[in-house]
Amino acid sequence: MSGSDASRWTVIVPVKAPGRAKTRLAPHVSPAARAALARAFAADTVAAALAADSVARVLVVGDDPSLAGDAEFLDEGRPAGLTASIALGIAHARATGAGAVAVLLGDVPCLPSADLDAALAAAAGHPLAFVPDADGDGTTLATARPGVAFEPRFGVDSAAEHERAGFARLEASARLRRDVDTLAALEEAIALGTGPHTARVVAALADGAFG
Ligand SMILES: Nc1nc2c(ncn2[C@@H]2O[C@H](COP(=O)(O)OP(=O)(O)OP(=O)(O)O)[C@@H](O)[C@H]2O)c(=O)[nH]1
Numbered sequence: 570m571s572g573s574d575a576s577r578w579t580v581i582v583p584v585k586a587p588g589r590a591k592t593r594l595a596p597h598v599s600p601a602a603r604a605a606l607a608r609a610f611a612a613d614t615v616a617a618a619l620a621a622d623s624v625a626r627v628l629v630v631g632d633d634p635s636l637a638g639d640a641e642f643l644d645e646g647r648p649a650g651l652t653a654s655i656a657l658g659i660a661h662a663r664a665t666g667a668g669a670v671a672v673l674l675g676d677v678p679c680l681p682s683a684d685l686d687a688a689l690a691a692a693a694g695h696p697l698a699f700v701p702d703a704d705g706d707g708t709t710l711a712t713a714r715p716g717v718a719f720e721p722r723f724g725v726d727s728a729a730e731h732e733r734a735g736f737a738r739l740e741a742s743a744r745l746r747r748d749v750d751t752l753a754a755l756e757e758a759i760a761l762g763t764g765p766h767t768a769r770v771v772a773a774l775a776d777g778a779f780g
Pocket residue numbers: 583584585586589590591592593594607630631632645648649650651654674675676750
């Protein structure tokens with residue numbers, strides 16, 4: 570992350586409180602391990618965004634400031650769901666001078682900053698764009714050029730919803746597309762190579778640190 574000129578991106582990362590997150594992992598790991606994984610996924614995602622050359626600003630939206638790390642934090646207040654938290658983040662970013670805006674979900678722990686830079690460079694060629702997740706039905710990144718009305722459609726079948734709403738589908742790396750919701754996705758992420766926060770929690774899990 571360097572400078573703040575208008576050609577660079579503001580990246581909004583919604584992150585829910587770890588204790589309530591990643592419920593699809595609940596059958597496989599303890600509540601403490603699940604919360605630690607959720608926190609680590611977010612930390613690796615935010616770190617990648619902060620390190621990206623094309624990113625001027627990273628804004629974490631949620632209800633736990635400790636999840637923001639070195640990024641800005643925007644308190645969503647009473648949790649009202651993913652769509653509401655994203656809308657709050659976009660409105661805040663635009664009201665405080667953001668030009669190009671991206672929403673990156675906080676569960677892509679394999680993401681290298683160069684892969685985010687590549688996707689944002691491609692996104693700059695479209696008013697609105699998105700990156701489908703690894704499974705193809707969801708979305709990991711949605712983008713809007715400066716001044717373009719931005720109402721991303723994250724949630725169920727968001728890839729199809731984004732396409733229907735006129736967002737251009739971008740080619741992107743497996744590492745940007747690999748969100749982690751399930752045990753199978755976690756195993757794939759480990760095989761791809763995660764960021765250091767997730768790697769530490771996975772190692773602790775393997776050592777039996779969570780019981
Ligand atoms: N701020 C905020 N972030 C959210 C909210 N819901 C989901 N997120 C974040 O959006 C990203 C993608 O959400 P999901 O893949 O559904 O993750 P999740 O809700 O933790 O997982 P499940 O409980 O398994 O559905 C993750 O970074 C979540 O932390 C919300 O209500 N508020």
